[in-house]
Amino acid sequence: MGTLLIKNGRLIDPSRGQDTLGDLLLVDGAIAKPGPVSGTVDRTIDATGLIVAPGFIDSHVSFREPGSDEDETIASGASAALAGGFTTVACLPETMPVTDSRASAEFIARQGERASRCRVLPIGAVTKNREGKELSEIGQLIEGGAVGFSDGKQPIANAEIMRRALQYTRMWNRPILHHAQVPELVQGGIMHEGYQSTVFGLQGMPAAAEEIMVRRDIALVETTGGRIHLMSLSSRRSVEEVRQAIGRGMAVTADVTPHHLLLTDECLAGYNTHFKVDPPFRSSDHRDALIEGLKDGTIGLIASDHQPYAEEKKNLEIDHAPFGIVGLETLLPLCVEALILPGHLTWLQFLEKITFGPARLLGLSTGTLQAGRPADVTLIDPEARWQIDARQFHSRSHNTPFNGRAAHGRVEYTIVGGEVKYARPGRQP
Amino acid sequence: MSLKSAEPVAPDSWKRRHLLGLQTLERNEIEQILDHAARFKQLSHSRTRLEHLRGVVVANLFFEPSTRTRTSFSLAAKRLSADTVDFTASGSSLSKGETFIDTALTIESMGVDLMVVRHSSSGAPEMLSRYLKCGILNAGDGTHEHPTQGLLDIFTIRDRLGTLEGKTVALVGDIKHSRVARSNIWGLTKLGARVVVCGPATLIPPGIEQLGVRVANRLDDVLPEADVINLLRVQFERQRGTYFPSIAEYAHLFGMNRDRVRRARKDVLILAPGPINRGVEISSDVADGPHSQILHQVTNGLFVRMACLDLLARRQMQEHVG
Numbered sequence: 001m002g003t004l005l006i007k008n009g010r011l012i013d014p015s016r017g018q019d020t021l022g023d024l025l026l027v028d029g030a031i032a033k034p035g036p037v038s039g040t041v042d043r044t045i046d047a048t049g050l051i052v053a054p055g056f057i058d059s060h061v062s063f064r065e066p067g068s069d070e071d072e073t074i075a076s077g078a079s080a081a082l083a084g085g086f087t088t089v090a091c092l093p094e095t096m097p098v099t100d101s102r103a104s105a106e107f108i109a110r111q112g113e114r115a116s117r118c119r120v121l122p123i124g125a126v127t128k129n130r131e132g133k134e135l136s137e138i139g140q141l142i143e144g145g146a147v148g149f150s151d152g153k154q155p156i157a158n159a160e161i162m163r164r165a166l167q168y169t170r171m172w173n174r175p176i177l178h179h180a181q182v183p184e185l186v187q188g189g190i191m192h193e194g195y196q197s198t199v200f201g202l203q204g205m206p207a208a209a210e211e212i213m214v215r216r217d218i219a220l221v222e223t224t225g226g227r228i229h230l231m232s233l234s235s236r237r238s239v240e241e242v243r244q245a246i247g248r249g250m251a252v253t254a255d256v257t258p259h260h261l262l263l264t265d266e267c268l269a270g271y272n273t274h275f276k277v278d279p280p281f282r283s284s285d286h287r288d289a290l291i292e293g294l295k296d297g298t299i300g301l302i303a304s305d306h307q308p309y310a311e312e313k314k315n316l317e318i319d320h321a322p323f324g325i326v327g328l329e330t331l332l333p334l335c336v337e338a339l340i341l342p343g344h345l346t347w348l349q350f351l352e353k354i355t356f357g358p359a360r361l362l363g364l365s366t367g368t369l370q371a372g373r374p375a376d377v378t379l380i381d382p383e384a385r386w387q388i389d390a391r392q393f394h395s396r397s398h399n400t401p402f403n404g405r406a407a408h409g410r411v412e413y414t415i416v417g418g419e420v421k422y423a424r425p426g427r428q429p
Numbered sequence: 430m431s432l433k434s435a436e437p438v439a440p441d442s443w444k445r446r447h448l449l450g451l452q453t454l455e456r457n458e459i460e461q462i463l464d465h466a467a468r469f470k471q472l473s474h475s476r477t478r479l480e481h482l483r484g485v486v487v488a489n490l491f492f493e494p495s496t497r498t499r500t501s502f503s504l505a506a507k508r509l510s511a512d513t514v515d516f517t518a519s520g521s522s523l524s525k526g527e528t529f530i531d532t533a534l535t536i537e538s539m540g541v542d543l544m545v546v547r548h549s550s551s552g553a554p555e556m557l558s559r560y561l562k563c564g565i566l567n568a569g570d571g572t573h574e575h576p577t578q579g580l581l582d583i584f585t586i587r588d589r590l591g592t593l594e595g596k597t598v599a600l601v602g603d604i605k606h607s608r609v610a611r612s613n614i615w616g617l618t619k620l621g622a623r624v625v626v627c628g629p630a631t632l633i634p635p636g637i638e639q640l641g642v643r644v645a646n647r648l649d650d651v652l653p654e655a656d657v658i659n660l661l662r663v664q665f666e667r668q669r670g671t672y673f674p675s676i677a678e679y680a681h682l683f684g685m686n687r688d689r690v691r692r693a694r695k696d697v698l699i700l701a702p703g704p705i706n707r708g709v710e711i712s713s714d715v716a717d718g719p720h721s722q723i724l725h726q727v728t729n730g731l732f733v734r735m736a737c738l739d740l741l742a743r744r745q746m747q748e749h750v751g
Contacts, residue, residue, distance in 0.1 A: 195636025199452070201551040201573030201608060204635070270559075271552025316528055317550035319571070 002042035003027050004418055009047030009379065013054060014352030015359075015368035024052055026375035029418040033371040045420075047379055050412055053351050054367050055087025055376030057358040059255060060123065060150065060177055060231055061306035061328065063089075065111060067096030072308040072396050074108065077328070078117035080395035082422035084304070084328040085411035087376035088119040088366055090358075092152040092177075093130065100125035100136040105144030118416055119376075121147045121362070126165045126176060130154045135165060142172050147362040148229070150177035153278060153323070157183050159216060166226025175227040175253070175361055180217055180238070181279065185209035190318055192265040192282040200268055202318065205280050207235040214238045218245045221252055229361055230254040232305050234279035236289035243298040253361055255301035255353075256290050257327060258334035259401070263287075267401070271318045274401035277307075278323035291344050294353065301357040302350075304331045308397030326395050330388055332380065333407035340382075341408060347382065375418035384410035436479060437468030443740045446748075447558045447565040450574035451615035459616055463584050465736035466729070470588075473732070481735075482511035485742045488541040489515045491568070492529060493549040497703060497727070498568050498578070502545045505734035511742075514539070533557050542745050543738060546570070551608075564741040572606045577737055578702055579612025581730040583620065585722050586657050588729065589698055594621035599651045600642075601627045601683055602661035602710055603672070605634045609702045610661055614640050627651050628661075628683060631672040648683050652693045659700040660685055660710040676709055686712040690720060698722050 004026040012019045025032040025041075063077035064070075072080075074091070081089045091108055093099035099108060105122040112120025124141030128134045130151040138149060149169055156162045156178060165176055186205040191197050193204020210233070217228045218241060233239060233254045245252040263281045275281065293299040307324025314321050331354070339345040359367025366376045388405045390398035414422035423429040440461055451459065472479070487506040491499055499515070506513045516536055518529075529548070537544065543564045546554040551571030558565045569575040587593055598617050604610045604626045614637075617624050624642040626633065633644055645651050651658075663679065673679050680686075685699060699711070699720040707713050716723060 193635055195639050198634040198636045199611075199640070201571050201611060203572075271555050312528065315530065317548065317553045317556070319550040 005041045005044045009052035013369035015356040026418040051380040054355040056085045056354045057088040059358040062094040070310045074111040075115035076396045080328045081118045082414045085378040087416045090121045093125040094152040102140040102144035109145040155181045166224040170226045175229045177229045180213035182209045192280040196265040211237040227251040239293040255303040257305045261338035273321035302353040314399045336409035377415040379413040439743045456619045466732040469732040480510045482509035485511045487511045487543045489545045491517045491547045574612045575608040579616045581733040596656040597623045598657040599625045599655040603632045605632045606664045629673045657698045
């Protein structure tokens with residue numbers, strides 16, 4: 001393993017509010033104490049002009065192994081994660097079979113180890129087969145490595161089931177990651193309900209579907225003392241509800257995707273299925289509220305919500321195509337465009353949302369540059385200009401609406417446990 | 430002069446490759462289609478053999494069941510001497526293991542110049558227009574648009590009233606799920622008509638006022654001012670669950686019957702895109718009565734579709750020459 005010295009970088013560690021120029025030494029897979037380097041160094045990376053940040057953590061991605069290897073395997077997804085600067089990803093149980101048993105959780109972890117790319121953590125299903133009826137063996141899942149619980153894109157509609165899940169997971173202080181949406185209000189829906197859906201003749205998904213569920217979840221957290229994490233917020237009122245709940249000191253957290261910060265419902269005009277996502281892109285008013293939520297800390301995390309689909313599945317009539325886009329390999333430049341360049345967030349504030357924020361949510365020791373912690377580090381060129389090219393993705397799927405987009409900011413190196421697992425083409429691996 | 434020179438000639442000013450909806454058309458383009466259709470109508474009595482589309486292959490691709498529209502398009506193409514091929518696929522293309530884009534590419538490869546597409550999914554014809562070289566004519570897509578139906582409704586009104594300018598047209602019924610309503614709204618407002626949409630509040634889609642229409646929930650309030658009442662079919666097949674308590678209540682509140690005709694303007698035109706549900710949106714005596722334009726609409730539909738096919742075919746031919 002040895003030693004790796006990262007020299008002359010801009011060290012940004014949101015866990016300690018640090019943003020300074022300096023060196024970072026990694027020894028035997030851990031971050032070393034700052035100070036003069038003694039002895040020989042196995043390798044040195046010149047990080048002049050680069051940001052040296054804790055490795056990114058994505059709190060929810062969908063890799064489709066087991067079940068739909070044609071969309072993504074754990075190995076291909078983990079490679080995509082590395083290329084996007086992620087050293088840890090947590091996998092939603094959107095698999096067949098569903099991750100609802102100890103064995104299935106161990107399989108995810110095991111495949112991640114076999115791939116030996118980034119760290120891959122399982123998220124266990126809240127309910128058996130994600131059917132929303134009976135709780136999964138949550139205790140067993142935790143022993144199998146589950147860091148949190150979720151029924152993925154399947155909302156937990158039954159309030160009593162959610163209440164029990166919050167009570168039960170509380171025994172281990174684990175969060176429930178919820179896709180907060182009232183199913184009846186979005187049935188058959190394709191896009192945000194409003195003027196645009198009327199013009200396009202597409203079934204709407206009203207913002208109220210999310211807002212009602214967010215309110216319910218907050219009320220249940222209030223009565224149970226459990227932890228809820230709201231995935232991919234999309235509506236203005238949801239942000240307000242979360243803001244108030246946090247103000248009351250409740251264990252409610254939320255994330256948003258980069259694409260919801262950049263796109264609105266108007267982009268469905270050409271019926272391009274790459275714009276069909278769940279929750280849907282809403283009006284600019286909602287989008288602005290998400291950015292406000294990030295700025296004041298109401299939304300503490302950013303997640304790619306990586307949803308890979310093979311081309312033949314996504315390239316269908318908009319009614320038949322599945323929801324979702326890939327996001328791991330485009331998260332950084334999209335966030336630079338949406339948040340850094342307009343001055344909404346500083347690098348320190350932004351990086352917290354993809355490092356320390358998700359680490360806290362999932363109870364991980366990473367997401368920091370503190371001495372002694374695992375040497376998961378990502379090096380960023382904040383000024384690099386490039387163009388997104390889906391054909392170059394490491395992901396098996398290319399379903400992105402951002403192909404060809406001008407990009408600002410690029411991942412140069414991704415280091416996991418002190419090992420350089422990814423170097424941008426042109427950089428020494 | 431030979432008879433041929435008296436035949437309708439499509440204006441060269443037509444530039445579009447596809448007819449996907451009325452939203453994107455300019456007023457003068459809509460008028461071009463209507464005028465061209467009027468020329469075909471004038472000629473219809475002479476039994477002249479028209480050869481506008483000789484050598485042109487028109488494919489009817491119907492991914493959703495349809496009898497009237499398919500027959501009308503098929504006949505319109507035949508009246509212009511086109512070669513036609515009909516392809517009907519029921520249900521989603523996925524169930525057959527072939528994507529609808531592959532299906533369309535396959536049919537196109539047989540040498541098709543124009544494709545008439547009906548699909549249950551909004552935007553499907555527009556998607557195809559990005560993959561295919563042939564001209565695409567939208568024959569109804571989901572709840573988005575049905576441009577030729579909108580055009581034939583407008584043609585029928587113009588034929589009767591001379592102009593759309595300043596006329597009040599009421600669209601009554603299930604606006605939410607109606608592609609006919611959307612095409613009518615775009616076309617009518619562009620031609621200067623005032624549009625009122627009227628139906629149960631559950632079937633009025635959000636933001637519809639932004640299209641420049643007025644919303645009314647009581648048909649009885651609309652009756653005195655409407656020059657035209659277009660009764661949209663209640664689309665039971667598109668509705669999930671119930672949007673109104675009962676058919677009887679719907680007929681009571683929104684059905685056009687003898688009593689309501691009496692309270693309407695004396696010269697009111699009653700349109701219905703059909704197929705009509707007798708006793709629901711329209712009573713039998715009104716459907717068969719003097720105000721009804723239902724069968725004229727069907728007849729005019731043929732001329733409108735001939736006009737659309739001719740304009741698009743001519744555009745395709747220009748491309749081949751160019």
